[in-house]
Amino acid sequence: MEINGVIVKELEKFDDMRGWLLEYYRQDEVKKENYAVMSYISLTKPGMARGPHEHKEQSDYFCFLGTSVFKIYLWDNRINSPTYRKKVTLTAEKDKPLVVIIPPHVVHAYKNAGKDAGLAINCPNRLFRGMGKNQAVDEIRYEDVRDCPFVLDD
Template sequence: MEFKKGKIHDVLVRPLTKYLDERGWLAELYRSDEIAEEIMPVMAYISMTQPGVARGPHEHVDQTDYFCFIGPSNFKIYLWDNRKNSPTYGVKQVIFAGQDVPMMMTVPPGVVHAYKNVGIGNGIVFNAPNKLFAGENKKQPVDEIRHEDVASSPFVLD
C-alpha cells in the first residue's frame, strides 16, 4: 500500500503554551475540561529518546495515545491512517514538534505512529494513554501491533 500526504481524521494536534517567568516555565499538558471522556488518560509515563533514535512504528487496537512533545529536543512524528473505515484511510501525515514547537497530539487506535528525535540532545516525551499498559494489574496482552521489524512494511521512516 502506498500512503498519500495529508491530515489524518481524528488526530488532534494542539500547541502547548509555555508560561515563562523568572523561575522558568510551566505548561499545562492536559485538562479534563478539554478532553473527550473516551480518551481521558488513565495512566501517564515519560520516555527519553536519544538523538537520531526512533520509536515505532506501531499501532494500537483500542488505545488512544495522548502525547506531549515539549522539549528538550525536537521530534519528527510520523502518522499513517491504517483504519479502513476512516475518511482519511491511506493518508500519511508528518509533524514536527518539541522544544521549538511545543505540541500535544492524540493518536487514535488504528493510526500507525512513530517518532524520531531529530535534535542534538536527549528528548523527553510525555504520554497519557486512555488504557492501562497490559491492562489491570498488567495481566492482559499488550495492545500493540509492532511494524518496525517487518521487512515489507509500508510504514517507513525517512
C-alpha cells in the same frame, strides 16, 4: 494535511525567572473517550526512533515537551476512515511544545531529529497490559517487520 480523528494542539509555555510551567493535560479540554488512565515519560536520544506501531483499542495522548525536535509520523490504517492510507508527518520544534492525540489503528512513530535528548509524555486511555498488567499488550509492532509499509523518512 490531516488524518481524521488525530488532534494536534500547540501548547503555551509560561516562562519566568524560576523556569517554565506547561499545562499538557486538562480533562476539561479532552473528549471523555480520551481521558487518561495512566501516564509515562520517555527520553529519546538524538537520531533514535520509537515505533512504528498501532493500537487496537488504545488512544495515545502524546506531549512533546519542547526539549528537542521530534518528527512524528502518522499513517491512517483504518479501512473505513475517509483518510485511509494517508500519511502525515508533523514536527514538534524545540521550545514549541505539542500535543498529539492518536486514535486506535493510526500507525505512529516518532524520531528525535534534534541534537539534544528529548522528552515525551504519554497519557493513554488504556492501561498498559490491562489492570494488574495481566493482559496482552494492545500493540501491533512494525519496528522489526521486514518490508514494512510504514517507513520513517528523514
